Amino acid sequence: MLIQFGQAFSNYVYEIFVAKFDFWLAFGLIAQLAFAARFLVQWIASERAGKSVVPLAFWFFSIGGGLLTLIYGLVKREPVIIIGQLASNIIYVRNLMLIFKNHAKGSETLDR
Numbered sequence: 001m002l003i004q005f006g007q008a009f010s011n012y013v014y015e016i017f018v019a020k021f022d023f024w025l026a027f028g029l030i031a032q033l034a035f036a037a038r039f040l041v042q043w044i045a046s047e048r049a050g051k052s053v054v055p056l057a058f059w060f061f062s063i064g065g066g067l068l069t070l071i072y073g074l075v076k077r078e079p080v081i082i083i084g085q086l087a088s089n090i091i092y093v094r095n096l097m098l099i100f101k102n103h104a105k106g107s108e109t110l111d112r
Helices: 002-019 023-049 056-076 079-105
Strands: none
Touching: 023 056, 056 079
16 A cells, blocks of 8 residues: 555656646746745844844745746636735735835834
8 A cells, every 4th residue: 555655646746747847837836935935034034133033035035936926826827826826915015015114113124
């Protein structure tokens, strides 16, 4: 049973990442990596500050990765991705608007 599962999984991974590899798969993977990079940026900034912080770069990675993922969802006609990324990007842009509005007042966001 484990051998059959291993073979089925191997075939599945091969089909998705090798047999069906194209520009849009590469684009989608890059989009997801850009989107995930925001958490690495947030973690590093928090470690440096010694407390949980959300740096400005987090929001730029969120928007960039979110827009790339939205494009991928539109091309692949994935309604779950489209709806999720549309809503998320509105929130990311609004957060940046609030940060820039309150920047002179002393925002909670790090400038680094």
